[in-house]
């Protein structure tokens with residue numbers, strides 16, 4: 124890895140944008156890292172950070188891939204969390220990460236949607252309200268990055284998502300294909316991977332009670348309360364009461380916490396707060412706006428913000444001080460009055476009306492268009508439990524579904540490591556990985572098998588190397 128404190132060669136460039144704005148980018152000395160802002164709409168600025176892999180292998184038949192990592196939330200920072208706590212080249216102590224996915228691909232982190240992490244808006248009206256709005260902004264960003272860059276265009280782009288990021292990934296995947304077909308975007312979409320993804324909120328809330336009952340974390344009383352709130356959510360979704368469904372969801376989380384003595388929603392073997400979660404509470408604040416206006420929302424979702432901290436790392440480094448300290452200094456272009464937050468409450472609250480909407484139909488559309496779709500799920504997760512994921516996969520209308528379901532699974536192992544690490548089921552363009560011994564944050568809890576999976580998903584020329 125290049126030394127961290129290299130003096131950056133500043134390359135500022137301006138060119139006309141889709142919407143008439145400007146973009147600004149910086150390249151590190153040696154060119155292994157680039158980052159910048161794209162003004163995806165006037166006064167809405169999206170931050171991206173691209174790492175070029177030092178492990179790149181040239182193979183004419185297998186192009187070197189790029190992974191676009193999409194964090195969850197909505198409002199969680201991929202540039203901070205996915206990068207420094209999960210798959211990037213350095214951990215939160217700025218030590219090299221042995222299991223970095225750079226070993227298989229170039230990595231593109233984006234603080235998506237605007238208002239997340241280093242991304243910011245100059246007017247609070249510019250936050251997105253829906254997954255579709257977010258997909259449009261993300262597509263605009265990709266147009267800016269890829270259309271004038273033939274070297275980037277040679278690499279297929281694989282979208283890999285975690286948690287709520289899965290909803291962004293499928294809507295963005297469709298928006299990207301549309302832009303490609305219309306001749307507006309020069310890019311090869313390699314595939315979409317949905318890691319513990321919030322694709323069908325209804326299926327997940329119905330999975331919680333039975334799962335936690337089966338592993339002794341709830342008794343029948345707790346199960347009954349849980350299922351009754353899940354029924355309420357089902358009715359609200361049926362009636363199109365999406366914000367109300369978000370409220371009931373939050374209530375259901377409280378009921379489960381109470382009845383399970385605070386199970387960790389990201390790993391049912393643990394108690395909440397004892398898991399590998401490490402975002403300080405100040406990390407939830409973000410942006411450059413007055414807090415007052417949102418106090419109603421803050422109150423409403425305070426439970427969400429305290430329980431659904433989206434950070435997996437527990438390696439001693441404080442991500443909040445890192446991102447607002449040395450990293451901000453290194454990047455040079457983050458406005459002084461934009462402070463990085465791990466989870467933006469503004470972004471979440473603005474999306475409260477879309478949060479509970481399913482995206483199963485979008486997965487179907489991707490499958491029908493022949494896009495490679497990978498689903499992977501950590502065995503110990505609660506919030507996006509494998510049981511719920513299997514339930515929404517069963518609802519796919521994709522013509523290959525029955526053949527897929529009847530296929531046998533292949534066990535997965537890792538070199539030098541005893542025991543079964545997972546299973547893979549694969550048919551045509553659908554792949555499903557069951558990852559054992561991991562909760563919500565699969566690359567953190569099972570780095571070895573995850574890295575191999577990243578290589579397989581992206582058809583990386585480096586896939587067979589490790």
Ligand SMILES: *[C@@H]1O[C@H](CO)[C@@H](O)[C@H](O)[C@H]1NC(C)=O
Pocket residue numbers: 221222589
């Ligand atoms: C790093 O990964 C390699 C395999 O890629 C493994 O052999 C080695 O033990 C790992 N080192 C550490 C410190 O985990």
Ligand SMILES: *[C@@H]1O[C@H](CO)[C@@H](O)[C@H](O)[C@H]1NC(C)=O
Pocket residue numbers: 148150154157173268271272273274275
């Ligand atoms: C675009 O491609 C050139 C190589 O032709 C490269 O040096 C440059 O950094 C690329 N820009 C981006 C944003 O990746």
Ligand SMILES: *[C@@H]1O[C@H](CO)[C@@H](O)[C@H](O)[C@H]1NC(C)=O
Pocket residue numbers: 279312313314495551552580581582
């Ligand atoms: C899609 O998946 C199939 C089966 O795993 C694979 O052979 C093919 O190369 C993949 N295509 C891309 C673009 O990754």
Ligand SMILES: *[C@@H]1O[C@H](CO)[C@@H](O)[C@H](O)[C@H]1NC(C)=O
Pocket residue numbers: 411412458459460
């Ligand atoms: C943040 O700084 C920019 C200049 O860099 C300024 O235009 C803007 O008004 C500032 N915003 C706030 C809320 O202070």
